[in-house]
Amino acid sequence: MIEHGRWKNLEIMDRQRSTCFKLEDEYHIIIECSLYVSWRKVYLPKNLYINPCMFKLVKFLDNIKVTDLRNFGIYCHKVYRYYSKNIL
Numbered sequence: 001m002i003e004h005g006r007w008k009n010l011e012i013m014d015r016q017r018s019t020c021f022k023l024e025d026e027y028h029i030i031i032e033c034s035l036y037v038s039w040r041k042v043y044l045p046k047n048l049y050i051n052p053c054m055f056k057l058v059k060f061l062d063n064i065k066v067t068d069l070r071n072f073g074i075y076c077h078k079v080y081r082y083y084s085k086n087i088l
Contacts, residue, residue: 020032020033020034027054027057029079029083030044030048030057030075030076030079031048031049031052031057032052035082036075036078036079036082037049039075039078039079040075042071042075043071043072043074043075043078044071044072044075045060045068048060
């Protein structure tokens with residue numbers, strides 16, 4: 001993701017997602033990226049991805065419940081596995 005680009009010494013503007021043309025940072029991957037919509041609907045609370053904003057994500061992560069934490073972990077794992085197989 002954005003750190004992977006840093007390891008390859010890519011400029012920030014060169015770390016854009018080829019499908020979305022947005023900076024591929026953690027916020028984009030978790031909340032906005034169109035590749036992960038189906039997993040997002042299953043594993044994340046609806047209020048995170050409906051009218052997304054950084055404030056909602058930070059609030060969610062600050063006050064996360066055990067079941068939400070488990071689902072968030074599963075979501076991140078699925079995204080990482082997909083990313084590793086198809087992007088890296």
